[in-house]
Amino acid sequence: AQSVTQLGSHVSVSEGALVLLRCNYSSSVPPYLFWYVQYPNQGLQLLLKYTSAATLVKGINGFEAEFKKSETSFHLTKPSAHMSDAAEYFCAVSDRDGNNRLAFGKGNQVVVIP
């Protein structure tokens, strides 16, 4: 079964600094990859997705992620953190064989320090 690994449950970043959240997937065939964000007491909002059209994917709110097959990674970055980026971020994977289920990582709780 597909899976993703997110290391470091809590990530602290200073306002204006780079945000980097790591995600590694386990698959010999590049899957579909997603990053979702969850604000307190809310559902998940899609930030961006990888569909194999381009390895560098731009999403909402200034986030982007780069797919690297050689590293089986799909790390999420934002050049300059804003206070409003404080939230929990989830990497998710689904495979390409018609199975529509998402497998999520454990999530990263991002704290932005003023």
Add this chain to the structure above:
Amino acid sequence: KAGVTQTPRYLIKTRGQQVTLSCSPISGHRSVSWYQQTPGQGLQFLFEYFSETQRNKGNFPGRFSGRQFSNSRSEMNVSTLELGDSALYLCASSLGYVTGRVTDTQYFGPGTRLTVL
């Protein structure tokens, strides 16, 4: 276009009771998936319904069941509630057409917070 809606937003039940949660997908979406979110286990896939048929199922006991209606609305039922069923239950909708060439992006509702006492 209206998003995914879930009702109720909050529920409090006692052990042994049963509960039904409702999800209305985005208009035009035919697939509805359910996920359970807990602090310990994270986000786990429960099941997916497409055109009124269960298409995928996660690793949950039979106490967890669901159905989908002809208008794509879905309900999830949990019988004989246990303390461990306390969680945020998230519903996600998508177009539902999955092939090797096309992604099927899931859009999530706000969730139903279930507390079992």
